[in-house]
Amino acid sequence: TWRPTSFDGFEIEKILYHDPDTKSLGVLGSFKGVEGRAIVKLQRQHFDIDNIPEALNSNTNLQMSFENDVYSKYTAVLPTPHTLVNVDLTHPATDLHIKKAQEQPYHMVHETPKMYQNLVLPFIQSLPPSRLQWVYNMLDKKKEVEPLIFEDPDPQNGFMMHPDMKWDKTTTQQLYCLVLCNRRDILNLRSLTAEHLPLLYNIKKQAAQVIQDRFGVPPDQLRMYVHYLPSYYHFHVHVTHVKLSNMGSAVGKAYLLEDIIDNIETYGSDFYQRKTLTVTVGENEDLWGIYSKAVNENAEK
Ligand code: M7G
Known part of the structure; x- marks a missing residue:
């Protein structure tokens, strides 16, 4: 290379x-x-x-x-x-990378379960598997120059934790780790049910413990969240220092791991299949085209 x-x-x-x-x-x-x-x-x-x-x-x-x-x-x-x-260098950069990096107007969209089933899910399923190559490289320990912070090899409830690419590792106040679960069949927040509670609890507990031991950041100074929608459809959890804030930790994008667990336990296993979710979409994203068509069609009715 x-x-x-x-x-x-x-x-x-x-x-x-x-x-x-x-x-x-x-x-x-x-x-x-x-x-x-x-x-x-x-x-x-x-x-x-x-x-x-x-x-x-x-x-x-x-x-x-x-x-x-x-x-x-x-x-x-x-x-x-x-x-x-x-x-930070991306090379060779695809059109998708360029579109993602480019400044663009953002919109808040209310995604109903029907929109997800009829429009978003087929879109996710149409994405080429090569989009997740970097994730599988990490899970298979093929390529990852970043050090592995922690690994629980359990195939159902285990995960790997690395420093996120966004963290320059110069300060723990900007701590940003990425948890990739070992299971490859969970697409995103909408996929989660009570079946996944042991996995979510395991991440919550072990990731926090490891970060406390390794970096001295206590569990109550961590923000653990899931993006909806994410850029990559292999289930992962963002773990950041509570003081770090960026677009990725904003409401309408970040869903707290604790709240996800609580919602599934309190309101039922199918909470995330029944809920309308607010998402933030950039105009350069393919999904913006898909969403705006649905929103316009609805307005015409
Ligand atoms: P996301 O919610 O799917 O998308 O998160 P986002 O990029 O819109 O936030 C994917 C996360 O994986 C992001 O926080 C990225 O910074 C991180 N990430 C992406 N890649 C390609 C790598 C990588 O190769 N190594 C590591 N360590 N992190 C990555």
Whole structure:
């Protein structure tokens, strides 16, 4: 597999997004002489407190941009060390990757069980198995440079836990782990019934224990949730530090593991087959086309 050692000859095709909140930027482009397009995501790293005394001295010039009463704002370039960035590369990037990375309008859609059965499920079943190759590589221990954090090999209730690709592992305050269950027959939240309670309890208990032991983050500072809808239809649970917030932890996308367990226990095994679920869909997603057709047809009736 080709891997770059610098951005030599990198040609920018377009800016996919740039987000001042997360101090991040996504670029589509290509490396000179290398086949395929590349998505490059840059994110500024958090400050290393040890370097702060070195930065806050006469070497750092302040340019005032705003003042009001006791308040003022400046821009400055920290001299040492040069500001660090995190780089995420997707290469070769498919059209799907590019569409996913690109800034786009989002919509809240109320997905009824009927919409799921008639429209969404056939769509999920039509996806090529290659979409889950990275998951199976991890489960089969074929390819995964990231360290395995934990494994329970039980075929029914077991799972694997790795650091999520989104975590740069520099701080536990941004802890982000990914739990992949061993079973390959659970598509998503809608698939879950009382039959899966032992699996859900097992994840809740063991993942929290391991994270406490390994990273010192106590169970009540973890947010464990499932995306509905996810991007990948192999059942997985996101485990993050409670202080980490992003689009992925927003309502209309993240469903808490604890609440899922409680809903199935309190309201019945078929809760998630009967419930209307609110989902957040981007216009670039295939599902947006499917949903908007259903919503328009309903409005005409
Ligand atoms: P999702 O809810 O299906 O989709 O979560 P999302 O990407 O819209 O959140 C899939 C999760 O798997 C995300 O949190 C990804 O960051 C993570 N992920 C994706 N890939 C391809 C990898 C990978 O190769 N390694 C690891 N460790 N995590 C991945």
